[in-house]
Amino acid sequence: MEARVSSSRPRAAVLEPDRLDEAATAFALLASPMRLHIMWLLLAAESDVGGLAERTRASMPAVSQHLAKLKLAGLVRSRREGRRQVYLVDDPVMAAAVRLLLDPSQARFQPRASISAPAYPASTTASSA
Template sequence: MPGHILPHSHGESMNTEHILHVISQTDNFQTVAESFKILGDPTRIRIFWMLCHCEECVINISAMMDMSSPAVSHHLRQLKSAGLIVSRREGKEVYYKAADTEQSRLLHIMIEQVLKITCPGN
């Protein structure tokens, strides 16, 4: 796309070539859209936020969320497939927590900024 000329100039100086290059990387934007789609459900946002602060099993998450274990498991599967949470098995119990990734940390911060809440213990 070198030498790409926009049909309408607003007189602003911008790096059009760089912007065009970045927006042409549709896979990157798809990844972001999928993350937001996963967090498009308020229950998943609540579960994700909680797991940013503690490691819990399905039964305890179900009790805290006042939901059935199968319903919580459904949300956990989606969060895990998006890479936002991880799990570990200890005997028969599976424990979940937020993934230690930049994406999870940024989404955690964003949720707290939007809701104007702080981490427990802060």
């Protein structure tokens, strides 16, 4: 009788539905390119709404709405600095996930060709005359 060799990888733990819901909610928030961009910018430096709006090229009300959602989920927090409200990342685990996905040194994702652009060079054959 042959002995069965076990895999060297540990078995995945069973996760509670609440834990999965919590993680799915956090990732759903980051499914928005704007919120992902805001998180990336806040990882580099704390900022107010005006600074984020300038760097994302979005309106201040739009950035403010995205920040409110991120804050409600506990991914960012704010503090008062004089008359300004300054935002910073408040979830180290999600910060690590964003860095892992977006850091250019990780080269996780390669730029994709536009859907409307051909995946191959245009034909350069000369027409016969």
